[in-house]
Amino acid sequence: MAKKVPVRLCLGCREPKLKNELIRIVRSADGSIQLDLKGKLSGRGAYICRRVSCFERAVKTKALERSLEVSIPKEVYDSVLAILNQEENG
Numbered sequence: 001m002a003k004k005v006p007v008r009l010c011l012g013c014r015e016p017k018l019k020n021e022l023i024r025i026v027r028s029a030d031g032s033i034q035l036d037l038k039g040k041l042s043g044r045g046a047y048i049c050r051r052v053s054c055f056e057r058a059v060k061t062k063a064l065e066r067s068l069e070v071s072i073p074k075e076v077y078d079s080v081l082a083i084l085n086q087e088e089n090g
């Protein structure tokens with residue numbers, strides 16, 4: 001049985017990726033920005049690959065901020081980067 005696999009567009013490389021290859025960043029109803037590592041938070045989501053290069057491109061082009069329509073606190077960027085660095089080194 002063919003199962004439809006959910007894909008989302010990475011804001012860095014603009015390629016469709018499987019959800020488990022992506023990190024989701026969510027803008028909650030109260031406007032706060034959170035990392036959604038389990039894919040369970042509600043709100044408007046933006047996706048990037050689990051790759052530092054995609055993240056950096058998304059930051060540089062402000063694709064994340066445009067997608068979520070809010071400015072993203074530096075702490076959020078820092079924590080995404082920390083996770084990606086950890087994954088790439090681990």
Ligand SMILES: [Zn+2]
Nearest residue numbers: 010013049054
């Ligand atoms: Zn990407």
